Every structure is written in C-alpha cells, then in structure tokens.
Amino acid sequence: MTSQTLEQSLPRLAPRGGFANVLRSEWVKLWSIRSTWWTLIALVVLGAGLTTLMCWGNADWLASDDADESPGSFITWGMMIAQVCAVIIGVLTVTSEYGTGMIRTTLAATPARGRVLAAKAVVVMGVMFVTGTLTALLGYLGGNYFLDREGIGMALEGDVARAMYGSGLFMAGLALFSLAIGFIVRHTAAAISIVLGLVFVVGNMVLLIPGELGDFITKVMPGNAGGEIATPVSFNPDLMGPWPGFGLFALETAALVAIAWYLLRKRDA
C-alpha cells in the first residue's frame, strides 16, 4: 500500500468544526489534572468561607454607631483573597504545558496557534465565571445570615446582585489576564509572581504615591480597576466605579492577550 492509498483510507475530516475540537481538548485537559480541582475547592472555601467569617466577626460592629464601613464592603470580602486561585488556574493552564514540554504536543496537534490560545481562554473564563459567581452567592448566603441577625441584612438586588456576577466576571477576567502573562513569560513561578505582585503588592503600594498622579495610578492598576465590580460598596471610594473600572481592566487584559497571541505565533515552541 502506498502512502496515497493509506491516506485515502482514513476518514476525511469535515473542513470546519476545528475549533469545537480544540475546545473539547482543552476541556479534557483542564479537568484531568488534580491541581484544577484543588484550586477550585480552595477558591470556594476561601471566597465563601472568609466572607462568612468576616460578616460573623464584624456584624455587631457594622450595626453599631461606631461603624465607618458599609456592610456592602464585607459581603464579598472573601473574593479578594480567592482571586489568587483565579490567577493560579489561569497561569497553570499555560505554564504547566511549557514546564513539561507538553506545549509541543499541543501545538503539533493544533498548528493554528491562535486557536489554542482562544480555546484555553474560553474554557478557563467559562469555568471561572461560573465558579466565581456561585462562590460569591454562597458567601452572600453565609455572610448575610449573620448581618440579618443584626438587622443590617441586604436583599439580593441592585449592587449586591451585580457584585455576585461581578465576582464571576472579575475572576474570569483575572484568569484571562494571568493566562496571557503565562504565554508571555512561559514560566509558572515567574508568571504567578508577576500577576500577584501587580495586583496585590504594587496595586496597594501606589496608594502611597502623593497627589493626583498617585490617585491616577491607583485607579488604573488592573486589580483596583477590575476588582470594584465584585463588591457592592468598595473600601476605597476614590476608584473609577464598577463598570468603567471593569471596562478599563478588560482593555488592559485585551492588550496583554494581543501581546501573548503575537508572541505565541512568532516564537518557536
């Protein structure tokens, strides 16, 4: 048999529908390693658990006349910590492949590299949006129970409802941000350090820069701009507001994804 006849004996593929295959492949990849499960469990425990804990501990103070913060700042408190898990999922989706050399198997299976990036992005964002929203709801149920007992409970509507799916949106956005950094630096420890440093450390340190410049930099830092959508009332009243802030964060993320896409196509694997 020649290679030609052998080729013909193979079932012919439909020319389209390729992206659905890549999506399915990334879906199998995500759920077939344990770190995904551990990280998502940590996200739920931290996100819902810490919110409940903070509301339990602060409910009577929040209900008193001494309170200088709103209960709305506490009802998604745990999500500020749980976002670390979104960073880890986003980064590992990419860098675990570079660390093991598996990226070559992936790119040999799907030579259209943009599709690999897009499929990873869709799968990770979908999972993070659902998990983030459900975790915020769970935290709301737990935390609001204690707020209710002090008579300062909140209805699940308006800004509170927005903070629920806002948590999902921010988690999805942050995971994409991390995924893009992963493609750019291709190294797990470096990528996680960069994102956590940018969002948690630098994002808070710029508060110390005096004057209008400091205010401006604080507003546009990705974690500060994007995170406001995940809380009904922000601890920092000087930020951009939930939707404008998230819009800016989305633009910053899009810019990183564009760089990641360019480098992935250009660089040798």
Place this chain on the structure above:
Amino acid sequence: MIRAQGLTKTFGDKVAVNGIDFTVEPGRVTGFLGPNGAGKSTTMRMILGLDAPTKGTVSVNGHRYASSPAPLREIGALLEAHAIHPGRSARDHLRWMAASNGIPTTRVGEVLDQVGLDTVAGQRAGRFSLGMGQRLGIAAALIGDPPVVVLDEPVNGLDPEGIRWVRSLARQLADEGRTVFISSHLMSEMALMADHLIVIGRGTILADCSMQQFMVDHAASYVRVKAPQSTDVEALLVGRGLEVTRTGDELRVQGLDAPAVGELIGSHGLLLHELTLVRSSLEDAFMTLTADSVEYHAKAADEIKAGGRS
C-alpha cells in the same frame, strides 16, 4: 512522505541546519543519524511546524504541516519522553489528543492495547518509568493512524524486550506502506532497524543512501592474514600492489577479497593460518564519516581515545 528543500535554521549567528534537501519515502524505515548538536531535533521540530525555518521549506504529504486541519491523522510524532504532564493519566493524555483532532475516542483504547499500557492506563504518567513514558509517547504518535510516523530516539530507556518491540513495530508500520522516520544515536540499533539512512553532521547532510550502500561506501573492510612466513607473504602481497599494514604478527590487506588473497598465497606454496574478512560496524563507519563534523570536537576526541584504548 516528508520532503525538505533548502531547509535552513539559524539561531542568532549559529547555523543549526544549513540548507538541507532530503526526501523520506513511504514503505521503508528511514534512519536519521547524527552526533549531538548536528541538527536532528531542530529538523524534526521544523517538520512538525514547531520551529519556523529561517529559509527553505519542509512538507508532509505534499503540503505544509501547519495547513493541515487534523495533523495527527497525517503525521504522528514521538518528540521527547517528557512532553507529557506528569499529573495526567495515560488515558486522559490520549483523550485530549484525540479530541483535538476529532479522532474517535475508541482509538484511545486501541493504541493503549497496542503499546501494552492498557493495564496502567488510569495511572498518572508521572509514576511511569522511562520506558513506559516512551510507550505512551509512541501510543500518542499512533493515535491518528497516520501515514507518516516520526520517532525521535524511540528506544531511549526501553528494556531489551521493549527495544525489540519498537524494532518490529517500525518494520510493521513500514510494511503497511507508511513513512517511518526514526532518529537514534544508537548506531547498532539503527543497523537492525533502518532500510535507508540519512546522516547529518553540523547541519548538513553527509549521506543519504540505503543501509547497504552506506556500509559499502563508508565501512572500512580488510582481509586479516596470519601466516608462519609472514615476511614472505607480505612481500608477495606488496609486490602485487596491494595495501598491507602489519599489526604484530597479523597482516591487514586491502584491495582484494578474501578468496583471492587466499588463492594468491596458496598458489605460491605459502602456508596460511588465518584468513578473515573484517568489516567495521555501522558505528565505526559513522564515526569515520562524522569525525570532522562533531560539534564538541576536542573534548569528544579525547574521550574516544581515553575510552577506546584503555
């Protein structure tokens, strides 16, 4: 079929692959030989579209790899044993690969059976021995039932039974009409496995011929003669214009085959104690051919001397 035309890859000012042309034909096992740093891996990565050629082209089944909608059905590759996530099971590794190219999931069980990993399919690949990892890599190469199979160092880490298995698998794939392209640094293994040889050194093709032709062209052979009156025999042979070198009490004769040397000596009434045709191995032939193109030359030469003479 794999065809490279003027294929070139440079890293900075270092030329890894220098304008090579070759064709890997279907229906036979083609060995890809070369010392470390010769450009073997770079060439294989360019075949698979992982590295972009600086110049030139390489095509698989007549078109560029990257333009294939389902490349795993066209070419299967074992790249390196560690291109597998250690936390994922063998079955899941093959499942995502199958999914990515729309290959039916039933193939996963088939290739696991074929490479003998069916009983450990649920185990995480990180627990596999080097040999089991190689088997998983070969299963991955076969998942799309491709007409072209590329195996980079397939016998690495395999036990003798595994090596025999790879050998018969390569033969079987070639007999089915597939294109089989195998790199190995184990020359003796190549001698048993390959029908055709492509030898690369310092980024250029040094030889592209059948295994037999390679032996004839590059493997030195001589007739070893031991005789009681060796001085007379030597004088006779030299007198006939043959090239004779003396090592201890033996004579090494080049330029005539063993029966002719024996007849010549016998016809002059001289006694003969030994008459043997000595042919160097593929390994020796390969060493001779690539002696000038070894990347880390000075060091390698010293090591060969130290190792060979002790």
